Amino acid sequence: MGIPFEKLTPKRWGGEVPGPVERPPLDLGHGVVLDPPVVLSPMAAVTSSPFRRVCRDMGAGMVATEMVSAVGLIHRAPMAVSMVDLVEGESPVCVQIYGKRPEELARAAQIAVELGADVVDLNMGCPMKKVVSSGHGAALLRDVGRVQEIFSAMSEAVDVPVTGKMRAGWEDTSAVEVARAMEAGGAAALTIHGRTRSAMYDGHADLSVIAAVKEAVGIPVIGNGDVCDWVSARRMFSATGCDAVMVARGALGNPWVFREIAADLRGEPIPEPPSPELKRATLLRHVDLYLERFGEGRTCKEIRKHLLWYYRGTPGELVLRKRLSDLTSAEDIRQAIDAALAANVGQTELGAKSHPRASRPPQTKASGVVRDSR
Ligand SMILES: Cc1cc2nc3c(=O)[nH]c(=O)nc-3n(C[C@H](O)[C@H](O)[C@H](O)COP(=O)(O)O)c2cc1C
Structure with missing residues (x-):
């Protein structure tokens, strides 16, 4: 994906530890329930089946494949099919596809389901030049009409939840408009990474955009960007009102992040960092x-x-x-x-x-945190 190594560590927020947050398991419909409501992000060349399995074992409520070309799936190109590669024990699993034509994406969604997808997700966030220059990924954020058509076509084509993962906009924050188009097209839920396409990985994720999207739509919203431990998960939940969080870079070499966030959401002691x-x-x-x-x-x-x-x-x-x-x-x-x-x-x-991942803010009474010393 060409992301510089230093950008592979999420930005940490400072400040007070937000108070405890409660979130029930998230029901996406069609029998798919995210329990806990914490998801492993799609990551190119990272979220192959072994890593997905490890993250599910550590408590992720759903895991995602890397993005796979819709056209590749339609032609059953070996590369595309091998990128899906779903295995036993990882369900619920989301297959992320990318493309731009409603009829192609609808057909690719059917093939993803034939290959075992519990959820099909559309990539509307990839900022890379070679992806957006062909109208894929984040380029879809500039064509709200097309977004609605795509979700109508995909939702009609399959009997599983269809979701979309977007950035906060192209250069500005056009996220609300895009989110409304996804909902109108029949999306079961949406994920929003709180950075625009032009922000790439700079600065902090903008939680106010995620909050605005949550306010504007009735479908579940999954907040993404800089969640790397229970504290940042609390911040994402409480600042945006989102229904679930998605973790990408915070899970690299740190699959324990899922059990940590899951424990906090259940009001249980936060597990110690792994021995x-x-x-x-x-x-x-x-x-x-x-x-x-x-x-x-x-x-x-x-x-x-x-x-x-x-x-x-x-x-x-x-x-x-x-x-x-x-x-x-x-x-x-x-x-x-x-x-x-x-x-x-x-x-x-x-x-x-x-190590930034292992540093935790001091416990406070307000945070309601009890550390588990087992
Ligand atoms: C190595 C890498 C590969 C990624 N590949 C994808 C991808 O295939 N599809 C996608 O929607 N996002 C992809 N992303 C973006 C992440 O899913 C996520 O939206 C972004 O990293 C922000 O979340 P984070 O702050 O938790 O890392 C990738 C990110 C990284 C670091």
């Missing part, structure tokens, strides 16, 4: 799921970025970086994980403190 043993066990499961699905060669290539994300900001990251080019077998991967772990022994606290 080195839990981290190792989760990472090994992630690797095993990769090996089962894709074999050694592809696993060695694709697991690299995940390994770095799991150890980002700790001494283990440096150790891993030195070994990455030598990964050629499952055994190499396991040894690299253990070497990273060994580098962090005695450093875990130091690493955790300097």
